[in-house]
Amino acid sequence: MKHSALIPVVALLCSVSLTAGLFWLTRGGPPVARPEFDSFRSEAAGAPEARLKTPALPGLARYPREPEIRVALREQPVDSLTLEIDGPFRIRAIGGKTVLSRGQRLASCRVAVEGRGLRVGSTKLEADAVEIEVDQPPGIWVGGHEYRGNLRLFRRESRVLPVNVLPLEQYIAGVVDSEMPAAFPREARRAQAIVARTYALYQLEQAPRGAVHDLYASTRSQKYQGFQYRGEKNRLLAGESQSSREIAESTRGVVGLYEGGLFCTYYCAVCGGRTVEGSDIFKDAAPILNAVTCDGCRDARLYRWEAEISKRDAEAALRPLLGRAGKKLGTLKSLEPAHREKRGATAQYVVRDERQTVQVTGAALRQALGSKGLYSPSFDVQDRGQKLMFSGRGHGHGVGLCQWGARGMAQKGASAEQIFRHYYGGAALGHLAYR
Numbered sequence: 001m002k003h004s005a006l007i008p009v010v011a012l013l014c015s016v017s018l019t020a021g022l023f024w025l026t027r028g029g030p031p032v033a034r035p036e037f038d039s040f041r042s043e044a045a046g047a048p049e050a051r052l053k054t055p056a057l058p059g060l061a062r063y064p065r066e067p068e069i070r071v072a073l074r075e076q077p078v079d080s081l082t083l084e085i086d087g088p089f090r091i092r093a094i095g096g097k098t099v100l101s102r103g104q105r106l107a108s109c110r111v112a113v114e115g116r117g118l119r120v121g122s123t124k125l126e127a128d129a130v131e132i133e134v135d136q137p138p139g140i141w142v143g144g145h146e147y148r149g150n151l152r153l154f155r156r157e158s159r160v161l162p163v164n165v166l167p168l169e170q171y172i173a174g175v176v177d178s179e180m181p182a183a184f185p186r187e188a189r190r191a192q193a194i195v196a197r198t199y200a201l202y203q204l205e206q207a208p209r210g211a212v213h214d215l216y217a218s219t220r221s222q223k224y225q226g227f228q229y230r231g232e233k234n235r236l237l238a239g240e241s242q243s244s245r246e247i248a249e250s251t252r253g254v255v256g257l258y259e260g261g262l263f264c265t266y267y268c269a270v271c272g273g274r275t276v277e278g279s280d281i282f283k284d285a286a287p288i289l290n291a292v293t294c295d296g297c298r299d300a301r302l303y304r305w306e307a308e309i310s311k312r313d314a315e316a317a318l319r320p321l322l323g324r325a326g327k328k329l330g331t332l333k334s335l336e337p338a339h340r341e342k343r344g345a346t347a348q349y350v351v352r353d354e355r356q357t358v359q360v361t362g363a364a365l366r367q368a369l370g371s372k373g374l375y376s377p378s379f380d381v382q383d384r385g386q387k388l389m390f391s392g393r394g395h396g397h398g399v400g401l402c403q404w405g406a407r408g409m410a411q412k413g414a415s416a417e418q419i420f421r422h423y424y425g426g427a428a429l430g431h432l433a434y435r
């Protein structure tokens with residue numbers, strides 16, 4: 001999976017969701033009838049003239065039909081989860097035809113491991129991997145999110161891993177709204193759809209044999225909130241929209257290609273003026289993930305930022321990082337760049353305690369101090385006695401498409417294709433055979 005391809009020992013986020021929940025369509029009341037969403041394709045169809053004119057490449061003929069994508073809804077198996085099903089459903093063992101359980105609906109209940117099988121509410125299932133399907137998706141709620149497609153539950157020792165399986169394009173409609181605000185220009189969102197689709201399919205192709213999922217629903221892969229979900233105070237929020245479905249449809253099957261194959265389309269929220277060389281951060285970065293200038297992200301709040309972190313907090317955050325490298329950090333005395341000129345993911349910083357000095361990279365520092373306000377690996381640091389003052393640029397790892405940069409380019413009239421080519425120079429666009 002993606003995290004194994006990282007150069008630093010630590011996992012960086014592939015992408016950072018831009019949305020603060022402000023842009024969601026909000027609706028009150030319980031989830032009831034939603035006939036307007038029953039037919040994904042016909043409802044989302046429209047603007048066919050806006051489809052990108054792209055060649056069908058032979059290598060992509062292996063997708064004669066729209067593929068399904070498998071999205072892990074938790075990054076790790078969990079002790080239990082809450083499940084609710086609106087409407088008639090069936091539960092089968094994966095790979096089997098026998099229906100283990102069925103019902104007209106399932107009131108909110110707990111799912112957990114029992115013995116060598118699983119318990120769903122009051123029903124014990126003698127299987128360690130089951131699939132739940134509903135007559136009319138969406139309708140399966142997991143932990144307050146409603147999903148299209150089916151739900152798979154896997155027993156992992158004493159824990160459960162939930163995986164949503166759904167057609168790729170429906171997933172893309174969810175990712176577009178989860179990753180990019182509806183207020184962003186249409187062409188930026190279309191570029192986002194192409195990038196998200198390429199990323200997802202690349203992960204699908206890279207998934208090891210026997211893997212039960214291709215992606216995570218979090219920014220560890222790309223953010224995906226499902227069809228709708230309950231937010232604060234139980235308010236119902238949309239996970240996708242008419243707009244995001246149209247965006248997915250108008251770019252249906254379009255992917256980015258490097259040397260005729262898919263590549264990992266890393267992307268970030270705000271690059272801060274210049275993107276980062278992909279190979280500085282990711283082992284599997286395609287050579288086309290070059291650093292490019294980006295004028296479009298100036299309006300982003302985190303284009304430039306400052307963070308004040310006490311040495312005591314920094315010390316606590318750095319201790320596990322150094323511990324993994326076999327170093328025991330005492331009292332943090334100073335943290336400064338090893339070279340005055342160099343900044344960024346691969347720049348070295350010197351951490352000093354009362355006994356030793358240790359060098360760490362900008363990327364590792366960002367990972368360790370991310371929750372304290374270090375938004376990117378591109379920063380300056382000043383020693384202010386008890387405190388460290390960081391001033392930095394951008395939000396995220398900085399590789400590939402800059403989401404706020406795409407917004408800026410689209411505002412100036414750039415098309416999705418032009419945006420894509422700017423951040424992945426040398427890549428081509430093609431379409432999958434199922435389009």
Ligand SMILES: [Zn+2]
Nearest residue numbers: 294297402405
């Ligand atoms: Zn940018």
